[in-house]
Amino acid sequence: MEHIQLAVNVLDAKSLVASVGAIGILAIIFAETGLLVGFFFPGDSMLILAGVAASSAAPAVLGDGAQMNIALLLIGAPLCAIAGAQLGHLLGRKVGPKMFDKPNSKIFRPEYVEKAEEYFEKFGPAKAVVLARFIPIVRTFLNPVAGTLQMPARTFLLWNVVGGVLWTESMLLIGYFTGAQLAPVIDKFLLPAMALIILVSISPIIVEVVRERKKKKAAAALGAVEAPAADPVAGGRHRKS
Secondary structure: OOOOOOOOOOOOHHHHHHHHHHHHHHHHHHHHHHOHHHOOOOHHHHHHHHHHHOOOOHHHHHOOOOOOOHHHHHHHHHHHHHHHHHHHHHHHHHHHHHHHOOOOOOOOOHHHHHHHHHHHHHHHHHHHHHHHOOOOOHHHHHHHHHHHOOOOHHHHHHHHHHHHHHHHHHHHHHHHHHHHHHOOOHHHHHHHHHHHHHHHHHHHHHHHHHHHHHHHHHHHHHHHHHHHHHHHHHHHHHHHO
16 A cells, blocks of 8 residues: 655745645645735745746756646736735734733734834835835734725725735736746745745835935934034024014
8 A cells, every 4th residue: 555645844945845735835825815824935936936836947856747838827826916915914903902912922923913013114105015024023013914904995905905816916927937947946046046036026115215314313413413403593582683
């Protein structure tokens, strides 16, 4: 009797893609974005490898029998990502305060709400929801935090759809169209490529943070220059009166 190997490394995108198939990948996308315990899944690299698995390079990268249907992935992945995020938002609206009001919790920490609130105020709901898709862990926790902060359901749905489609389709198509080129070096360069993608995706946030700091420094410097200058003027006015 043959023994079936069931061991799968959930932190290894290649192991996941080779083991669970297209339906499993779609389930993981839903879990990563909707079930708060799914934050550890390697969503970005898994989607890129799923795209590779749908390309002609699938046998070379993942072995025989790993070929996937690109149409199924392109339709199913965004739907699962959107549905998962909507579930996260709903959970946040319903039980968010209870989840995040646990100082000793290692996962549902109150500071997540505070950081997300800053994120929302600084970048607005559109940028916050869309950019979060490209940042591991953030894309899991931002959804319930958005619900906890009572972000309107319609507004969240709109930008959730935009972010979900951009994230899943871009990752899948990168893998699909570059599968042949990635095949010889995918084990060696997948993680650096992921780091580069994440860096590019959060670059608008970095730019905004740098601009904000420069504005604060300029305002502080201007205040320091104007403060001494105000005294003589005020004194002069007093003498004229």
